[in-house]
Amino acid sequence: MKPLTMPSFSFLLRRGRRALVPLLLSATAALAPGAARAGGVEPCEYASVFSGAALNLLVLPYRYEAPRLGGEGAGARVPQELERASQQLASLVHLELLMGLLKYGSIGAKHLQAMPGELCDVDKVLTQIGRPGGSGALKPGQSAVLVWGRLFEQGGQFYLQSYLRFVRQGPQGPVEERLGFELAPGLGRLEAGLPAQALALAPRRITREELARVDRDFRQAMQLRSEPRSEAPGRSIEFQPQQAFAYWVTGTRGDWMQLQPMAGGPAGWVQVRGGDEAGAPAWSLQRWLPELAFMDAVSGFMRLRAAGPMEAAERRRTERAIERGLQRYEQALSAEQAPLAWGLAAALRGWLAWEAGQREAALAQFERSRALMPDYAGARQLVALARASLAGPELGEAGSARLSRELMAALALAPDRPELLGNLQRLLDFFGRRPEWSPYPAEQLGQRQEILRAAAPR
């Protein structure tokens, strides 16, 4: 079977990665809104997003880390094959996530590669794509999900750990999500964020044989066919980690995705979602990396947050896909093994339920999130505000005292959390106008307001 290659891209990569940038940027710029379904590879230092995509996924390198000092094999040279494997994994993660994300529409996914000897720093990438009005940067309302990871060895076993961060672009740069709560007339809107928008997922064991098998299985499945039929003549995509991978996703039909290489070469159809409803496709990396399902779900959540109209039916489809992703992850890892991911999953569910007007169900999910993340201020704050909101249209004296105590308890865990400080400020200002509800005497109230003003971020 003759492999499909992309000679012009490979040549550019081999001769100099910088030469690739103008090509990819022009391709990015050409992406029309509404048809925003694309994948690409580019150097980390030139990180950019697809301008027409409501949601951009950026897969940063998975780095191989040598065994730590004192452990077995410490000080040994990094085996080339493991470096290669980590690069390959990032490529595969990118591909699989891209394919999964197509169901959310208006998406772009890029694999950022570090230059040899350089690191791809997530903070720098976020700064790069978050510059307000910058070329290749997110536009206000667009979302980004950043994924990266590491491959490491311990006691003869390989482990793979993924990290996740997600943001939405505000007028002045990336912002975190906020859920609004109206608790009483005159109080104004109080806001709560998610418990976390950055997460290290639980490390997973993976054997060298499994690494090889993932690659082999994937290559076998990635048959580019002339028609969206499994019997149609096909050719394997000869995918190399160091080789550029830049396709427009020009169409889908059922489980099939139509790929159009950006730099020429044959186009074709690939079967990509052959088991999405019943579980991961047989070749899926999710067999080893259930966190990909979690990332998919978080991406769906951020797709819902991105600006732009979304029909009710599409929203319902997206919500179902989010739930499937979360469930798939939870089936693979117990709450004991991954309490933070479970806690965040509960918060996401609660958030969606709250937005859908299912307030009691939302509170139950927020409480679950708090139980799983007892030391996360954000989880505590969500419960406090949801509970106060459900208590009735008026806070009252007892409700005010309880809310104050709960917000102060959250503040004890994260005294620098801006929306929490803002909520407390608004609440105290409100007590100034409704002293009969205030748990604090008047002279204390003024002092408290002064302290909170001093603590609030400028």
Next chain:
Amino acid sequence: MSLRFSLLVLVLALSLLCGAAPARAALVDCQPVPGRFTVFLSEPSGSLLSQPGQPRQFLQQLQFELDQNRDARWVLSPGSDVRFVACPGRAPALDGQDFGREIVDALHTRRVLLEVWGQLSGASGPDGKPQPQAQMNYLLVPLQQAANEQAGAGGGSAALQRLRYPEAGAAPTPDPVQLIARPSDIDAFVASAFGLKLLRERSYELAHRNLCRAGQLLAAIARRPLVGRSKEELARLREQIASAAGQAVSQAKADAAYPRLGLLRLREAARPCDAEEE
């Protein structure tokens, strides 16, 4: 019966008596990470790791696992950079009798926050498969140091915490590392010890934050089906942590160097973390 035979019998009897009592283990030194707060992972006793090399391998795996868990919580990291250090060959007695004043002072001086050790044994699970069981000990060094200083002042210290794994209802695991590397447990004790240490160093806000965080994590442990001594010791620790959080508030307010608009001035020592009253 000759005198020689009588002496032999006496020696044997004494040996048996000594054998019945808990053996005082040799406490070899272990090096903390210079300039960092450290948690010592010492060798557990028991039948599960009886083969040569097993304890060392176990400790390395445990350190690795705990490092991962710490990294996984990097988003919180309230000012701490705590390192885990495996201490092969260091095998404290199960009852904690090795931790006399000198040893605890030395640990405290070298910024060791916590020492973890215990006993691992094997048993057959309901399905006949081997299922490890453990009693893990956690010595909160700053609390033990304070207790040593106040010896004779009365009131039991909660510096030594003991938890048994698996707990009732927990999913069985054949892996002893997975059994005991409970991130929230270790985190609760590290946050407790770190908060106490910071309080002694008059770093009030960071102490308060860690102590309140510890309070939440300890409360989560307390909701599990603990029994007997573990339950009582944990309850005592929770009281002491809440009290220390209150001290962080009262001492900050009384300290002329503490900012006039410092956040701890929002708080009352009696309700330092504004815990819910319901």
